[in-house]
Amino acid sequence: MTGPSRSGGSRAGLERLARLGPRTDRGRLLLVLLLVAAVTAFTATVPLLRGFFDLRVYYGTVHTWAHHGGRIYDYRVPGTVYGFTYPPFAAVAMLPLALLGRAAAIAVSLLVNLAALTAVLWILAGPGRRRDWYRWALCLCLLALFEPLRDTFSFGQVNLVLLALVLVDCLLLTTGRGRWAGAGIGLAAAVKLTPALFIGLLLLAGRRRAAALATAVAAAATGLAAWADPAASRFYWTEALWDTGRVGRLDYVSNQSLQGVLARLGEPGRPLWASAVLLTLGVWAWRARRAAVAGDWPAAFALTGIAACLVSPVTWVHHLVWLLPSFAVLVRAGRPRIAGALYAVLCTSVVWLWSGDASGLGGFLGANAYVWVSLGLLFALPAGQPRADRPPLARSASATAPAPSPVSPATTAAGDQSESSSEAGAPAAATGAADGSAREGGRSPSSEPTGSTCPAAAKPQSSSARASSYTVSPPSA
Secondary structure, three states: OOOHHHHHHHHHHHHHHHHHOOOOHHHHHHHHHHHHHHHHHHHOOOOOOOOHHHHHHHHHHHHHHHOHHHHHHHHHHHOOOHHHHHHOOHHHOOOHHHOOHHHHHHHHHHHHHHHHHHHHHHHHOOOOOOOOHHHHHHHHHHOOOHHHHHHHHHHHHHHHHHHHHHHHHHHHOOOOOOHOHHHHHHHHHHHHOOHHHHHHHHHHOHHHHHHHHHHHHHHHHHHHHHOOOOOOOOOOOOOHHHHHHOOOOOOOOOOOHHHHHHHHHHOOOOOHHHHHHHHHHHHHHHHHHHHHHOOOOHHHHHHHHHHHHHOOOOOOHHHHHHHHHHHHHHHHHHOHHHHHHHHHHOOOOHHHHHOOOOHHHHHHHHHHHHHHHHHHHHOOOOOOOOOOOHHHHHHHHHOOOOOOOOOOOOOEEEEOOOOEEEEEOOOOOOOOOHHOOOOOOOOOOOOOOEEEOOOOOOOOOOOOOOOOOOHHEEEOO
């Protein structure tokens, strides 16, 4: 199929979807109110809150470090074996928590994550589609069902903030303003190691300046942390980084990475995992480079987020917020039904049905369902379409682009200093997500850091024997 006809098919598909909903403002308002009521009932009846467990880790760590002279990697949440596992710069960045009480810290976490989600959606939406209240209301209702996003908020996690930082660089590259591209990636990589793969994307795309800036920012942030606490930095880079036991059990069902699949099969050995990682990175490098060379930065960034989740030794369910850009790319490419089906799977919490026993064919397929979604996206995500397929650049779109259809937000993507771009739909405008979430029954909540609506499996002790005295008597606040 030629490029123009495929682009026309995408627009026709979006228009057909728009005609399925009410056309009057009153009808749209009624639909939104009904959806809000349904989402509210869902969140009120299905146990979702995880007790802000990860925020408790951050909060206790920085309070112990700042006020009691404790060591960053010694703190444990009282009654558990879980402590801080991020690079030292993450603790430096979270130091403002030391000025807050526990309730204020929760409020700040919610506000920061909400701001990050707004930024992510704003970037993915694109010009001309950011003021449609109806589309945004539908999008937010669907996002409330997305399990990785639900867990990000209720754990008090930081991955949404890191995704926003990375997508800022995507926006800069897309719009041809790449002078400062790389700074967001560098900051994100200094907080957690997973976003460092985006530096590899910049190198694959020949954006050496951006890659150098990202590396310099990450190195500077890491150096600042080493200056602030040399002992913590030395311990992390020589010991903690290589000890996956500090994070949790590799075969725990929440670990939706390639390593998690192998561990649940009883094959946690490094040689087999390394081979799987190399094959995955090979596919990623081939597809992401083609997308970047074609100027399809949204697809290139989406593929990199997918690959990072797959190759990381531990990818908890809440880490899968990195898949959100891929749904925008699918909608942009005129494949909303596929986006809706995959999105629905990630709304169901289906993997937790095998939290107790992942053996057999059913366990292999069901307990790793999110991994199969990630692999499918890695191999089949539309990417690198010819420049002729894409509408004009954002800065001239107001004069040439047709009026936006009342469906999910879309983003405009442009190549490296090119005059062409791609429309990208909002990540959550995938149809069928609500139907998928209906399969999720009410289950008892878990307070585990990787917990779900099912009780968590037992976790191993951390291999670090250096426990802070504040484990028993945590700092008050």
